[in-house]
Amino acid sequence: MALVETVPPPAALVTEKPVGKTPWGRVKPLVLALIVPTLLLAFWHIATTQRWTRLIPTPYEVGEYMIDFAVGGIYDDAFSGTLLTHLIASMSRVYGGFALAALFALPLGLMIGRIPTARMVLDPFLQVMRPIPVTAWLPLSMILFGLGPRSAFALVCLGAFYPILLNTIFGVRSVDPKLFEAASMLGCQGNAQFYKVVLPAALPSIFTGLRLGLGLAWFVIVVGEMTGVPQGLGAVIMDGRTLSRTELVICGMIIIGIAGYLSDRIVVMIGNRLLAWSPTHHG
């Protein structure tokens, strides 16, 4: 038996739907998003065709090279049709390094966030290690892990590590204390609170950390692949530099940008699904 006859509909349930119904409303975000890239492309085109610089190829040349890089058949050099190989090599390092970073950073972050002693032991050390950039680790990494993929893996892992760690610590530490009281008066006490309160409450922060971590993994891939690996987009860019083939460098950059972007969109989509309950997580 209901005690209420008229319950007002919840605000968010009604207002979310009627956005972007008109055709213009639908394409507007895309149009706005394309303004800056189009201007940049135009500037690039003018700058190179007017010969303001002779060191950078025209957009058309880069486009043509991109096609050759992807499927071959135009220049037929050592890089023709190898895009996929390099992309896959880089992706395996990005996702592998990221997964390894998550494997270390998540439990460590939960521990530091929850256990004061762990925090006192590890926090000062990590605070000192954190400002050291991944580039600075490059030589040491090559000594420790040798020339090649293992080193690349380690550097990517390092790049993804801190955002995951810090956001996990933050998430765990900023759980609303009222929720612990609510849980305990409902009969959920002690360690059970870790799974039923701390983890779900920290999930949005942990997720933000994972997203930033994956972004950074893409960000540092070129440094990671400076370690003398034969394949990978970073390796292609380094080769392009030594061979003075700027079009190759630009192709590599564009592909990293697009791959990183798509990878982030996928993560955001997973987040929207997983964190539908969180009003702040609709990316």
Add this chain to the structure above:
Amino acid sequence: MAESKTPIIEIKQVSKVFKLQDQTINALHDANISIRKGEFVCLIGASGCGKSTLLRIIAGFEQPTTGDALMWGSPIKGPDPTRGMVFQDYALFPWLSVRDNIAFGPASRGLAKAVVKETVDKFIDLVGLGKFASAYPHQLSGGMKQRVAIARVLANDAEVVLMDEPFGALDAMTRERLQDELLDIWQRTGLTVVFVTHSIEEAIFLADRVVVMTPGPGRIESDNPLLLQRPRDVASPEFNDIRRVMSAKLHSHHGKKAA
């Protein structure tokens, strides 16, 4: 029946002192109160007079510095499902749907899935949220959130419901409706309610007894049984007489406002 003689809640000479770095706060001084099963008790008083502290001691979130807090004659050692708390800011689990928030207690106590479902269905209906069973807290209005908070403690078999200014953040209309609903639930279930409020009117509308508290240090000033018949009419002369008396009691100390 022995049960009816023992008060469900008994507060005996309870004092609570909070020690901060450079000062000690006497949040509660020598409080005595005894609540029988099924009573509706309102605590009223100016900010800082120890209402929340007293309620939190009954809940088991705080221990008295001196004195005893008892339930059915045994000391209250910590929070327990028999004493459910309804917070002013709801304290719902934002990652759980309405249904799962209400199921949290029964599931934590390890009840069988079928029993949990049946209990939850019953209490979702009781507070009229059937249509919003799968909505998340951020999609609900304040009044609806507070309904979920009430259902959540009722679904967990609470004998005593402790409410700390539960309707303080709601608009006047929602507030009145929830007061009616709460009284209705209370009358049908035989719950014991301890209800903190700032509003004299709310206290007189709801309570069997109004406990007036005064600050500095927080103490119980008077304990006033209300003999007004239910359902009560806020506009009746009797209601207004009582309101005047209560108002005088509240304002006699330090000239503090309580509205």
